[in-house]
Amino acid sequence: MVERLRSRGYDAVAPDLPFDDPTAGYEERALPAITALAGVEAPVVIVGHSVGSAEAALVADECDPALLVYLCPRFVSFGAPTDAPPVFRDGFPFPPQDAQGRLVWEPDAAISAMYPRLSSEAGQQLARRLRPGAAPVGDYPLLEHPHVATALVYARDDEFFTPEWEVFVARELLGIEPIAIPGGHFPMIEDPDALADLLDRLARSAEASQELQRR
Numbered sequence: 001m002v003e004r005l006r007s008r009g010y011d012a013v014a015p016d017l018p019f020d021d022p023t024a025g026y027e028e029r030a031l032p033a034i035t036a037l038a039g040v041e042a043p044v045v046i047v048g049h050s051v052g053s054a055e056a057a058l059v060a061d062e063c064d065p066a067l068l069v070y071l072c073p074r075f076v077s078f079g080a081p082t083d084a085p086p087v088f089r090d091g092f093p094f095p096p097q098d099a100q101g102r103l104v105w106e107p108d109a110a111i112s113a114m115y116p117r118l119s120s121e122a123g124q125q126l127a128r129r130l131r132p133g134a135a136p137v138g139d140y141p142l143l144e145h146p147h148v149a150t151a152l153v154y155a156r157d158d159e160f161f162t163p164e165w166e167v168f169v170a171r172e173l174l175g176i177e178p179i180a181i182p183g184g185h186f187p188m189i190e191d192p193d194a195l196a197d198l199l200d201r202l203a204r205s206a207e208a209s210q211e212l213q214r215r
Contacts, residue, residue, distance in 0.1 A: 001192055002014050004192055004193060010045075010200075010203070011042070013037075015036045017029050017030070018032070019052075019131070019133055019134060020131040020132045020133065020134055021134055022100040022102055022135075023137060024134070024137060025136055025137040025138040026055065026136045027058065029055050029136055033046075033055065033056075033059045034062050034063065037059070037063050043065070043203075043206070043207050044063055044064075044066060045066060045068075045069060045202070045203045046059050046060050046063070048069070048070055048071065048073065049071040049188070050160070051074045051133075053073035053074055053075045053077070054074075054075075054076075054136070054140065056068060056073075057077065057142060057145060057146055058141065061142060061146040065149075066149065066203070066207055066210050067148070067150070067151060067203060067206035068146065068149070068150045069152075069153060069202060070151070070152045070153065071195075072161060072166075072185050073154075073166070073169065074087065074160075074161065075169045075173070077140045077142070078140075078142070078144070080169075084165070084172075085162055085167075085168050086162055086164070086165060087161060087162065087165045088160060088161060089159065089160060089161070089162055092160060093112075095109060100134070101134070102132035102133055103132060105127070105130050107128065107130075110123075110126075110127045111123040111124065111126075111127050113159065114126075114159055114185065115127070115186070117157070117159075117190055118186065118189055122189055145174065149206050150176060151176065151179060152169060152170040152174060152176060152178045153178070153181060154166035154167070154170075154178055154180060155181055155185060155187055156180055156182055158184055158185045159184050159185045160185050161185070181195075181198065
């Protein structure tokens with residue numbers, strides 16, 4: 001995605017966040033992204049995928065972006081009413097935990113559960129790169145969502161999250177209209193050019209809106 005966004009004229013970065021560190025709190029997990037954006041004066045677009053939606057909001061709160069994009073987000077940090085739609089697909093096969101409480105995928109199980117829409121080669125490559133997934137330590141630092149322009153993009157056939165949950169988050173919790181795209185939970189792998197085009201359109205629209213507000 002970085003290469004595709006750069007080819008469209010953006011200075012894109014993809015910081016490596018410590019989601020495998022069982023001692024890291026939300027702030028520590030978001031810090032690499034905040035550091036990567038330090039001193040950037042051009043309009044910033046933050047894209048947070050899946051469980052990274054929690055850290056994306058922290059980065060947005062710190063960096064005041066032109067746009068915050070949630071991509072197939074879990075979005076449970078700000079809470080939801082008890083009658084909200086289910087977050088996860090019924091029967092999703094969560095992996096076992098290790099001694100540190102981190103979720104650890106076996107490669108074949110990961111490919112079957114998360115990458116069934118991808119090519120065998122892509123699925124195997126992603127499974128080899130997987131690290132254990134740790135829960136963040138401590139309470140979520142924000143009491144309310146950052147007051148920044150926000151978009152939510154969800155995949156209709158997301159392997160993890162129900163479309164009903166994503167639509168609920170967008171309309172009821174964020175007050176925006178969601179954007180549905182075809183495919184599964186990893187559009188950056190399944191159709192990166194289509195995702196790059198969408199992000200380009202959203203970024204241009206946000207920048208134009210920001211420019212109008214300055215006039």
